[in-house]
Amino acid sequence: MDTILKFENFGFKYDAQTSPTLYDINFSVKKGEKVLIAGPSGCGKSTLVHCINGLVPFSYKGKITGSLSLFGRETRDMSLFEISKHVGTVLQDSDAQFVGLTVAEDIAFALENDCVGEPELHDRVMDVAKLVNIDEFMGHAPTELSGGQKQRVSLGGVLVDDVELLIFDEPLANLDPATGKQAIELIDELQKKTGVAVIIVEHRVEDVLHRSVDRMILMDKGRIVADATPDELLSTNALIEKGVREPLYLSAMKYAGIEVTPSLRPGSIDTVVIGEAEAGKLRDWYEHAPADRKPAEAEDILDVRHLSFSYDGTRKALNDISIKIKSGEMLAIVGTNGAGKSTFSKVLCGFEHEDDGEIFFEGGDFKGFSIKERADRIGYVMQNPNQMISKIMIFDEVALGLRSRGVSEEDIKTRVEDTLKICGLWPFRNWPVSALSYGQKKRVTIAAIMVLEPKVIILDEPTAGQDYRHYTEIMEFLTELNKRGITVIMITHDMHLMLEYADRAVAFSEGRIIKDADSAAILTDSGIIERASLKETSLYELCKKAGIPDGTDFVRRFIAYEREVVRQ
């Protein structure tokens, strides 16, 4: 029996919806195979995952057409529990799926439910913990673990069942670039050790392809639109057409006029062939590409001097931070979890109080300003819009800050309406918030901050979990605000965001600023990359292959080209 999973003319419609979510799905997964499924948000990939692991139809009811078989048996005739003996699922949000109070209990969870007794229970948990290399943390609680460790625990929790197929639902969504890279390596390594088949569902294609996959399936609007090897698929423009970001090195090659064919092995930066002809084209493009524009001179809006802060009085979350931010800048703050990025913004907003140092806003001392007073100058937008929205109607949500400031209803009406127009929410002004998509909700939360007319706006992971289309939408909107003179500070893990939208990036590590430069300089500096838990951009590797000596300058020109030529 070689085929593990087989879809034949499969379709699915949720009971609550009028039209099907999946149509004509045909593909199979063989023993030990590794498949990447990509597609934009709403293309049906999450539903597809639910179909494979049995949540559809056992938890989410609906109508199935066609056939889906696991080892030759129709899954709808099996039970959810039977399926889970064969198929292990690592869900997207490793924070929320952690059910045990400690690492050991979480790994043991499936065994406990299968009534495995002692001493087998403890032995098997230990074996798996060693396999995923988390055995030193058995007694730790989930809140004490890093993102990468959590991923290891969730993996351990499904591997303990000796499954034949592992599904990863957006495994990279909450991880910083370096941890994401390690996660992909870990998946690869485990697959080689255990021989399981692996399905990775992810729209960050370039990051997944860091380790080779056998096949790539591209989905759009509930259908499979391509099923090919990465080399074949990346030789087409299918990804871009369907709203999935293509690897950066590929974009650069295309800009340079290189015709990408499967024979160039474009599936990964490690395999792609840059021969004499291709290298010549790249060098030629590089020499003629527009040079980076110099940032305009402007006044400092924020001047932070020797800022230090500690939550517990011993470990410094911020250690002697000094930074000047110019009015009208678009700035990225990067670094690993716990490096101090969020703490820095919390201190700026007055949520926490600095132990030492000074903050000047437009030359005036910020000390003594309350949270509310600072909010009139610096707006803060949380990562998850659901954490901010507390009103039913969009208008009321945006008006909330003004109402609590005692602004007259008349003024509120004009100011809210103006803001809604700027934020592209005017058509929805009388809608309830719940009718909006995630990206639109994000806009509402930004509008709710913008209405207070702050000069600086801080966004925590503005594009986390968004596909390319929504990412572009949100970022273009922020660029638009930035052009109106708002200083934008973005806390992010997203290297694309840094490269494409930030004029300048500040890397944090262990409470200190370790580098303050333009994004191209940071993403090509291997020392900083390692300390800030980033990943080298594939453009840099491409330069090496093409024999271009100044990789940083190449990246700068690539960004300038994208900004000035491609995006217009």
Next chain:
Amino acid sequence: MNNLFNYIDKESPVHRLTGATKFVCLLLWNFAAMYTYDTRYLCVMAVLSFVLFAVSKIKLKEVSFMLGFTAVFVLINNVLVYVFSPQHGTEIYGTCTYLFGLSGKYAPTAEQLFYHLNYFLKYLASIPSVILFVSTTNPSEFAASLNKLGVKYTVAYSVALALRYIPDVQKEYDEISKAQQARGIEMSKKAPLMKRIKSAASILIPLILSSMDRVEIVSNAMELRSFGKNKKRTWYMGRPFKWTDIAAMIFCAFLVIVAVFLNFKNNGRFFNPFI
């Protein structure tokens, strides 16, 4: 982690008892302490409580928050009892011995003060046992032993699960609250009460909504790993019952018997030194 429900991991005879044993002992102990007002008995119980604390190696400093909280509560409670029924002691003990040459409704009587002493001793006999239970019982192991006592595992597990999510929810509450304050929601004591209640809603609504999302994810994660498949399950943190568990329960049952016996001997729940 600064939770009210705060397990402190140590190696001691009290920690080694199973959670279920401690739970049964807690119930028996408190029944006994609540049942009788016999001063001599309560004194013994109070002393025993502190002996147990020493045995468990839990330092008073480690539970100072809970102790402080209950101390304030006991104080207020005593004051209120005095305010609302200053003659309660007299009614119970049947005599009225004014002290300090005062008289009148609110004048202190020996009976009333004795009643308050007993009242205070009751707390002293019972509160430490509750704190001790909380700080020496691993929640997962407690869930395991509840299940052994016949509680359905789905119910028992929900105890452990709730505790698992307390820190997450605390953190989220803090973040939401700060962000809402930045938008001008006044949470400080400066705002009038009604306004603060309204403000709380603007924090609770997002908190509830995002918790609902989480519930769906967790229940999926649990089902995908066979939770609910069988009628039984095993427990990683489970521990077998030992003779010490039996002994502890027998001892606590004995305490209850003594309390009941004293009830007959004293002709009621009160020990009366005034006759």
